[in-house]
Amino acid sequence: MLELVNVTKTFNISGNKEDERTALDNVTLQIEPGEFVTIIGGNGSGKSTTLNIVAGSLTPDSGKVLLNGRDVTKIPEYKRAAYFGRVFQDPMKGTAGDMSVLENLEVAYLRGWTHSAIRWGFKEKDKKIFIEELKRFGLGLEDRLNQKVGVMSGGQRQALTLLMATIRNRPTFKMMKRDYVLFSGLDENVARKEFEDEYNLRKGEYDKKVSDIKNDSSLSKIDKKEKINVAYQEFDSAIRNKFDLTKQILLLDEHTAALDPKTAKKVLELTDKIVHENQMTTLMVTHNMKDALTYGNRLIMFHLGHIILDVKGEEKKKLTVDDLLKMFEEADKKAEN
Ligand SMILES: Nc1ncnc2c1ncn2[C@@H]1O[C@H](COP(=O)(O)OP(=O)(O)O)[C@@H](O)[C@H]1O
Numbered sequence: 001m002l003e004l005v006n007v008t009k010t011f012n013i014s015g016n017k018e019d020e021r022t023a024l025d026n027v028t029l030q031i032e033p034g035e036f037v038t039i040i041g042g043n044g045s046g047k048s049t050t051l052n053i054v055a056g057s058l059t060p061d062s063g064k065v066l067l068n069g070r071d072v073t074k075i076p077e078y079k080r081a082a083y084f085g086r087v088f089q090d091p092m093k094g095t096a097g098d099m100s101v102l103e104n105l106e107v108a109y110l111r112g113w114t115h116s117a118i119r120w121g122f123k124e125k126d127k128k129i130f131i132e133e134l135k136r137f138g139l140g141l142e143d144r145l146n147q148k149v150g151v152m153s154g155g156q157r158q159a160l161t162l163l164m165a166t167i168r169n170r171p172t173f174k175m176m177k178r179d180y181v182l183f184s185g186l187d188e189n190v191a192r193k194e195f196e197d198e199y200n201l202r203k204g205e206y207d208k209k210v211s212d213i214k215n216d217s218s219l220s221k222i223d224k225k226e227k228i229n230v231a232y233q234e235f236d237s238a239i240r241n242k243f244d245l246t247k248q249i250l251l252l253d254e255h256t257a258a259l260d261p262k263t264a265k266k267v268l269e270l271t272d273k274i275v276h277e278n279q280m281t282t283l284m285v286t287h288n289m290k291d292a293l294t295y296g297n298r299l300i301m302f303h304l305g306h307i308i309l310d311v312k313g314e315e316k317k318k319l320t321v322d323d324l325l326k327m328f329e330e331a332d333k334k335a336e337n
């Protein structure tokens with residue numbers, strides 16, 4: 001579960017009191033695992049600030065951010081990054097233009113991967129995964145694996161960024177352990193011990209298999225290598241399936257706003273598909289009220305740093321764009337008085 005508790009954030013660019021802007025005013029919010037929350041609100045109402053505080057790009061002046069009950073407010077952005085996938089409005093921001101589609105995906109997927117001995121075997125397998133994923137986009141990206149991302153359209157780049165933000169990359173065991181200790185919600189020592197016990201058990205099994213394979217004189221050198229690879233992959237997935245907390249939460253900040261309507265729709269549909277298939281907890285900021293109503297199972301409206309609407313399920317389904325517009329107007333009127 002992701003929680004903001006009494007979060008306040010004020011900006012003051014000039015140092016003069018009259019320039020002070022309260023971006024978030026004592027905001028409390030609880031998001032259950034698997035919820036797909038759409039977030040709307042006028043310009044400057046605090047939407048991006050909320051996402052930045054969740055991801056750790058900004059520190060609140062007061063209040064807390066909790067992940068699975070653990071206070072992560074002081075954990076820096078780069079350490080929290082593993083837990084989040086992010087897509088911003090600017091298509092240039094999420095991908096490296098001078099690298100190919102495949103290279104961009106490899107970077108996202110293999111970050112931290114060190115087992116160089118089997119790296120090549122994985123690469124071919126990864127490529128197949130990427131092609132399958134890209135095919136589902138319906139943007140023809142699977143035929144352009146070696147094309148530099150810089151020459152592609154904004155829509156194609158955003159689709160690629162979305163895949164990079166959601167495809168589960170491969171942290172090293174060390175990174176996985178660090179993240180598990182930080183974010184599992186368990187007491188640190190309990191989490192560390194749980195990881196180490198499981199790791200040692202599986203590593204013991206793997207080492208035994210390797211020694212048996214090596215001692216088996218009926219096997220050729222190539223067969224041995226192949227069998228050791230399989231044993232390693234079993235060991236690797238056993239640990240990953242249990243402890244990898246990578247990319248649990250997806251943060252989207254107007255990620256289709258810079259795209260033409262047709263491409264925006266495609267990227268949104270893709271988003272919906274990816275979110276559901278991976279059951280990702282998702283916060284999607286959009287300025288499009290219709291999209292906010294169509295997608296997700298919960299809708300939150302911000303106004304001047306406050307949450308003025310928070311609806312779920314059936315209640316959300318009943319809402320119309322007119323309802324939302326009326327609420328905006330009423331909130332504006334109230335603020336003027
Ligand atoms: N880095 C910043 N420096 C100064 N003011 C900021 C900064 N980020 C946001 N703000 C101010 O905080 C308020 C909320 O901004 P933001 O969360 O970006 O709004 P939204 O995403 O809803 O449009 C605005 O008044 C904005 O000007």
Ligand SMILES: [Mg+2]
Nearest residue numbers: 047048049253
């Ligand atoms: Mg914003």
